Amino acid sequence: MIRCLVAAIGLSIAATSVLAAAPIEIGVGYLGRAGIKAKLSLVELPAENDGLAGARLAIEDNNTTGKFLNQRFTLEEVRLKDEEDVAKAAAALAERAGFIIADLPADDLLKVANALRERGTLLLNAGAIDDRLREQDCRANVIHVAPTRSMLADALAQYLVWKQWKRWLLVVGSHDQDKLYADALRRAAKRFGAKIVQERTFEDTGGARHTDSGVTLIQRQIPVFTQQAPAYDVLVAADESEVFASYLPYRTWDPRPVAGSAGLIPTSWHAAQDQWGAIQIQNRFAKLNSRHMSALDMQAWTAARMIGEAASRTKSGDPKAVSDFLKGKDFSVAAFKGRRLTLRDWNLQLRQPILLVDGRMVVSVSPQEGFLHQVSELDTLGADRPETKCKLN
Amino acid sequence: MQVELKEDGLRIWRYCLFSGMAVWLAAATPASAFIAYVSNEKSNTVSVIDTNSWTVTKTIKVGQRPRGIEFTRDGKFVFVAVGDDDSIQVIDVAKQEVVDSLPSGPDPELFALDADGKILYVANENDNTVTIIDVEKRARLGEIQVGVEPEGMAISPDGKILINTSETTNMAHFIDTTTREIVANVLVDARPRYAEFKRDNSEVWVSSEIGGTVSVIDPAKREVTKKISFEIPGLRSEAIQPVGIGMTKDGKTAFVALGPANRVAVVDAVSHKVTKYLLVGQRVWHMAFTPDEKYLLTTNGVSNDVSVIDVAAQKVIKTIQVGELPWGMTIAQP
Numbered sequence: 259m260i261r262c263l264v265a266a267i268g269l270s271i272a273a274t275s276v277l278a279a280a281p282i283e284i285g286v287g288y289l290g291r292a293g294i295k296a297k298l299s300l301v302e303l304p305a306e307n308d309g310l311a312g313a314r315l316a317i318e319d320n321n322t323t324g325k326f327l328n329q330r331f332t333l334e335e336v337r338l339k340d341e342e343d344v345a346k347a348a349a350a351l352a353e354r355a356g357f358i359i360a361d362l363p364a365d366d367l368l369k370v371a372n373a374l375r376e377r378g379t380l381l382l383n384a385g386a387i388d389d390r391l392r393e394q395d396c397r398a399n400v401i402h403v404a405p406t407r408s409m410l411a412d413a414l415a416q417y418l419v420w421k422q423w424k425r426w427l428l429v430v431g432s433h434d435q436d437k438l439y440a441d442a443l444r445r446a447a448k449r450f451g452a453k454i455v456q457e458r459t460f461e462d463t464g465g466a467r468h469t470d471s472g473v474t475l476i477q478r479q480i481p482v483f484t485q486q487a488p489a490y491d492v493l494v495a496a497d498e499s500e501v502f503a504s505y506l507p508y509r510t511w512d513p514r515p516v517a518g519s520a521g522l523i524p525t526s527w528h529a530a531q532d533q534w535g536a537i538q539i540q541n542r543f544a545k546l547n548s549r550h551m552s553a554l555d556m557q558a559w560t561a562a563r564m565i566g567e568a569a570s571r572t573k574s575g576d577p578k579a580v581s582d583f584l585k586g587k588d589f590s591v592a593a594f595k596g597r598r599l600t601l602r603d604w605n606l607q608l609r610q611p612i613l614l615v616d617g618r619m620v621v622s623v624s625p626q627e628g629f630l631h632q633v634s635e636l637d638t639l640g641a642d643r644p645e646t647k648c649k650l651n
Numbered sequence: 652m653q654v655e656l657k658e659d660g661l662r663i664w665r666y667c668l669f670s671g672m673a674v675w676l677a678a679a680t681p682a683s684a685f686i687a688y689v690s691n692e693k694s695n696t697v698s699v700i701d702t703n704s705w706t707v708t709k710t711i712k713v714g715q716r717p718r719g720i721e722f723t724r725d726g727k728f729v730f731v732a733v734g735d736d737d738s739i740q741v742i743d744v745a746k747q748e749v750v751d752s753l754p755s756g757p758d759p760e761l762f763a764l765d766a767d768g769k770i771l772y773v774a775n776e777n778d779n780t781v782t783i784i785d786v787e788k789r790a791r792l793g794e795i796q797v798g799v800e801p802e803g804m805a806i807s808p809d810g811k812i813l814i815n816t817s818e819t820t821n822m823a824h825f826i827d828t829t830t831r832e833i834v835a836n837v838l839v840d841a842r843p844r845y846a847e848f849k850r851d852n853s854e855v856w857v858s859s860e861i862g863g864t865v866s867v868i869d870p871a872k873r874e875v876t877k878k879i880s881f882e883i884p885g886l887r888s889e890a891i892q893p894v895g896i897g898m899t900k901d902g903k904t905a906f907v908a909l910g911p912a913n914r915v916a917v918v919d920a921v922s923h924k925v926t927k928y929l930l931v932g933q934r935v936w937h938m939a940f941t942p943d944e945k946y947l948l949t950t951n952g953v954s955n956d957v958s959v960i961d962v963a964a965q966k967v968i969k970t971i972q973v974g975e976l977p978w979g980m981t982i983a984q985p
Binding site for chain 1: 798
């Protein structure tokens with residue numbers, strides 16, 4: 259009798275403990291720099307929570323799934339002030355988060371990657387597009403969700419070549435990242451058979467981006483700057499610093515379309531993207547944030563969804579297990595791009611289609627038809643396996 | 652010279668006689684005409700196809716973004732989910748026009764009718780719910796919280812279990828139709844879009860568009876027992892995106908629409924082996940059998956047409972132009 263009672267009690271305890279089993283807590287950090295990026299166009303000024311808002315939505319999506327799997331995701335944001343030590347901040351964040359979504363400049367990201375190397379924290383690069391982070395400076399603890407400059411440049415080049423706009427007038431800004439983008443565009447031109455008929459540099463002589471009589475002056479400057487060019491089909495601008503590219507459309511000396519940093523722009527995401535079920539995420543995002551979803555939002559969403567996807571597949575929140583799954587051959591993620599996204603195992607870059615947008619609409623999506631590849635057409639964008647300089651570990 | 656002419660003439664005469672007989676024979680066979688309704692996602696219309704003449708006999712204007720489409724059990728009405736209008740419209744088959752609408756919840760896409768045709772379960776992509784509707788009273792009975800972006804809907808042959816697939820959660824949710832609660836969640840590959848039961852309740856198949864597979868689930872154990880994958884020479888695996896599934900009543904043969912691979916896979920539903928790929932139109936979405944299972948019709952989104960497959964011969968025999976971006980299809984039971 260007593261034995262029965264004990265057994266019954268034991269059984270009921272077991273049953274309650276199953277029911278009340280504490281969910282697996284999965285901490286995700288978001289590490290970025292404070293401050294708003296400069297933009298020529300007011301409508302393109304990023305929101306204060308640019309990127310973070312995307313991660314938040316993915317955490318919500320992960321938790322909807324997580325309630326069926328007894329997993330709970332949390333997000334902690336750290337915004338660094340100018341002088342703050344990024345490695346120290348990352349180490350403190352890593353105390354609470356096994357995963358860190360990073361929106362950091364390349365040098366900062368490397369500092370964080372090196373600082374967290376022994377700890378086993380997985381970094382997901384949502385912001386930096388520098389090719390070197392996936393090539394000579396690649397790290398085994400960093401997965402790259404943001405596309406690279408060369409992926410963006412290749413996506414644009416494929417379309418321009420498909421359109422038979424093969425003669426490019428390349429205009430490059432005078433800052434370092436403008437030059438890096440120009441490098442990627444030169445490489446893309448060569449790769450896909452376009453010809454750069456001439457290059458010009460647009461010097462940043464300083465000055466305000468927004469002035470009271472701006473248009474009058476720009477309307478005089480740009481035609482003069484673009485005159486006497488050899489015959490060309492399209493003006494391609496490399497201006498990541500937002501100094502001049504948005505001034506080019508409709509103001510060139512010759513009536514030619516503009517692409518690159520203005521006009522037809524390659525990007526990982528745009529608020530106008532509505533194909534492949536994308537309306538669902540655009541609606542969810544707008545409902546939560548009362549604004550449009552940017553490329554950085556999407557990159558952060560995808561990063562957090564990758565963690566969620568791996569956690570539900572492995573039924574684990576352990577960074578090592580999740581990281582192994584993400585790097586393994588069974589990983590793929592759906593991100594409203596019409597096909598599954600996978601990781602390049604040689605440098606941990608996420609393969610992805612690139613949208614070409616004109617600011618209001620999605621004009622096309624690369625890779626373009628006819629650009630073939632023996633493994634994945636997505637590998638026609640960016641550095642491919644045989645060219646890689648990356649040695650993981 | 653003359654002899655040859657004579658022979659030719661004879662041959663033609665014989666041919667005419669023979670083909671004339673064939674025509675007469677065909678005419679003499681009782682025609683089994685069925686009516687297929689096709690939702691055209693972009694043109695906001697429903698095309699009505701006569702399966703005897705294989706022509707579009709009527710184009711009905713409906714609300715915005717029609718996708719999921721289904722005949723009522725009595726065959727008198729067709730329900731069509733018009734997602735951008737947040738409702739399900741009711742087409743009167745006799746009048747061939749929209750006569751009413753149901754309160755479906757936001758952005759309905761696919762739905763399932765219970766065996767009696769009295770209760771409608773609707774997947775609402777926008778707010779992670781399944782809405783339950785009393786068809787007669789035109790009233791909402793309740794909601795079930797499911798995963799992110801609910802899409803595929805299927806009811807088990809015994810009516811006890813409703814399957815809902817959620818596209819971003821990547822699960823098939825098993826919902827008890829009596830208690831209206833989730834009783835199991837089965838993880839499948841990425842972006843599950845469609846669920847189909849075998850008539851004997853032995854298996855439920857779930858297609859994963861982005862994962863590129865079909866998961867075969869044992870409804871009793873509620874676990875994946877087999878994954879069917881597809882390989883087409885010359886096509887990258889990313890282009891193979893399973894969506895609609897058609898299963899013959901005997902549970903022996905299944906057809907799986909492979910989206911932008913522009914093909915329908917024929918699968919031996921017993922061994923789960925792919926036996927053939929049939930080339931159809933571009934971005935094939937969904938499909939429906941004629942009630943005699945002689946023909947299977949598929950909607951081809953990008954090429955704006957419907958392919959007709961001869962089920963026994965496993966061949967595409969016809970293509971019918973419909974509206975823009977045809978998506979869903981339903982065929983009346985006799």
